[in-house]
Amino acid sequence: MSGRPLRVLLVHPGAGLYGSDRMLLEAVRAVVAAGSRALLVVGEDGPLVELARRAGARVLVRPVPVLRKSALSPRGLLGLTGRSAVSAARDGALLRRLRPDVVYVSTLTVPTWVLLARAHGVPVVCHVHEAEAQASALVQRALAAPLLAATRLLVNSEYSRTVLTRSWPVLAARSGVLPNGVQGPAGPVPPPPAGGPIRLLYVGRLSRRKGVLVALDAFARVLADGLDAHLDLVGDVFGEHADFGAELADRLRDSVFEGRVTVHGFDPDVYAHLARTDLLLVPSVLPEPFGNTAVEGVLAGRPVLVSDVGGLPEAVAGVPSARLVPAGDAVALARALVDAAAALPDLQERAAEHAPVAARRFAPERYRAGVVEGLQSAIPARSRRWPGERPVNGR
Known part of the structure; x- marks a missing residue:
C-alpha cells in the first residue's frame, strides 16, 4: 500500500x-x-x-x-x-x-x-x-x-x-x-532422569495471592508423609510487599524445608528451570485473569497442578496432564501432589504428546x-x- x-x-x-x-x-x-x-x-x-x-x-x-x-x-x-x-x-x-x-x-x-x-x-x-x-x-x-x-x-x-x-x-x-x-522452548524438553527426589517448581511473583504459602504448606505435608521431593521457587517479591517477603523468609526457616527448598530469585529463562522439573505448581489463591506460567509448563511438556480459579482453567483447558485443585486448599494440593507423583510416568507421556497442540494454540x-x-x-x-x-x- x-x-x-x-x-x-x-x-x-x-x-x-x-x-x-x-x-x-x-x-x-x-x-x-x-x-x-x-x-x-x-x-x-x-x-x-x-x-x-x-x-x-x-x-x-x-x-x-x-x-x-x-x-x-x-x-x-x-x-x-x-x-x-x-x-x-x-x-x-x-x-x-x-x-x-x-x-x-x-x-x-x-x-x-x-x-x-x-x-x-x-x-x-x-x-x-x-x-x-x-x-x-x-x-x-x-x-x-x-x-x-x-x-x-x-x-x-x-x-x-x-x-x-x-x-x-x-x-x-x-x-x-x-x-x-506464549513463546515455547526451542525444542522438546525431555523429563529429568528418573530416580532421586521429585522436582517441583513454582514460577512467578512471590506473593500471598499467588499462593506461595499454600504451596509450602502442601509441600510440608507431603514431606511429612514420606514423599521424596524438592521444591524450587523462581521469582521475587514485589517491592511494596516487603512484609510478605519477611514472612516468607521466616516460613522457609522451618527445619522441614532444610535442603528441600531452593529460592532462585527472578529468572527470565523459565524453560531452563522446567527442564529440571517433574511437576509445575500454579497455586494462586485469588483469581488470575490468565495463566502464562501454566501455559509455559504445558509447552515444556510438564504436568501442571493449577488452582481452579479465575482464568487459570482456560489456560489448561483440554490439557490431559493438567489437574485443577481448589484454590487456597493446602490439603487438596498435597493430595494432588501425591496422586500426580504416583502417576508421574503416565502424566509425563501425556504432557509431551500435548505440547505441540498447545504450541499452536498459544x-x-x-x-x-x-x-x-x-x-x-x-x-x-x-x-x-x-x-x-x-x-x-x-x-
Whole structure:
C-alpha cells in the first residue's frame, strides 16, 4: 500500500518481564512486523526497555500515573489526581507532536492515557490483563470506568471479559478475547532422569495471592508423609510487599524445608528451570485473569497442578496432564501432589504428546495477528495503510 507507515503509540506502566510485560513486548513486535512505527512510553526503566528497542520500538521512559486499588481511597485519589494533572500537559504535548494514528494502552491501570488520547481525537485500544473479581462492585466499576472512552478492548480471557462486562455491560460490544501468546522452548524438553527426589517448581511473583504459602504448606505435608521431593521457587517479591517477603523468609526457616527448598530469585529463562522439573505448581489463591506460567509448563511438556480459579482453567483447558485443585486448599494440593507423583510416568507421556497442540494454540504469531487486527479495527477505514509497509526498525 502507498502512504506513510502508521504511527502507533504504546503505553505500559512497568518494565519487568512478567506476564503483561511480555505481552507488551509481543505487541511491539506485532506493530513493527506489520510495517508500522512503534513508540513505547513506559513508566520506569528495566529489562523490558532494551528488549523493546531490540524489537524495533523507540522507547521513552517517563512517569506514568498508575491506577491501583489504593488510589480509590480519598488520599490515594488525591495523589493520583495530582500526578495525572502534571502528566496530562506533558503527555498531551507528546500526542500533538507525534500525531499517532492509534494509541495502544497495555493494561487498564494507566487510564489517563485512554482519556487523554480520546480527548485528542486519537483512537485507543486498551488491552485488559486484569480481573479484580474479589474487589467490591463499586471498586470494580471505578477501575473499569475509564475504558468507556476506549475505541476497542482486547481482553486476555473469557473470565476477564466476564468480570469487565459485569461492571459495564456496554463494553461487551467493543471487546474481544485474545488469549496470551506464549513463546515455547526451542525444542522438546525431555523429563529429568528418573530416580532421586521429585522436582517441583513454582514460577512467578512471590506473593500471598499467588499462593506461595499454600504451596509450602502442601509441600510440608507431603514431606511429612514420606514423599521424596524438592521444591524450587523462581521469582521475587514485589517491592511494596516487603512484609510478605519477611514472612516468607521466616516460613522457609522451618527445619522441614532444610535442603528441600531452593529460592532462585527472578529468572527470565523459565524453560531452563522446567527442564529440571517433574511437576509445575500454579497455586494462586485469588483469581488470575490468565495463566502464562501454566501455559509455559504445558509447552515444556510438564504436568501442571493449577488452582481452579479465575482464568487459570482456560489456560489448561483440554490439557490431559493438567489437574485443577481448589484454590487456597493446602490439603487438596498435597493430595494432588501425591496422586500426580504416583502417576508421574503416565502424566509425563501425556504432557509431551500435548505440547505441540498447545504450541499452536498459544503461538505468539497468532497473538501478534490478533493485536494487529484489534489496532486496525480501531482506526477509521479511510486512514488505514496497514499491513504492507516496510519495517522501519523503530525510526
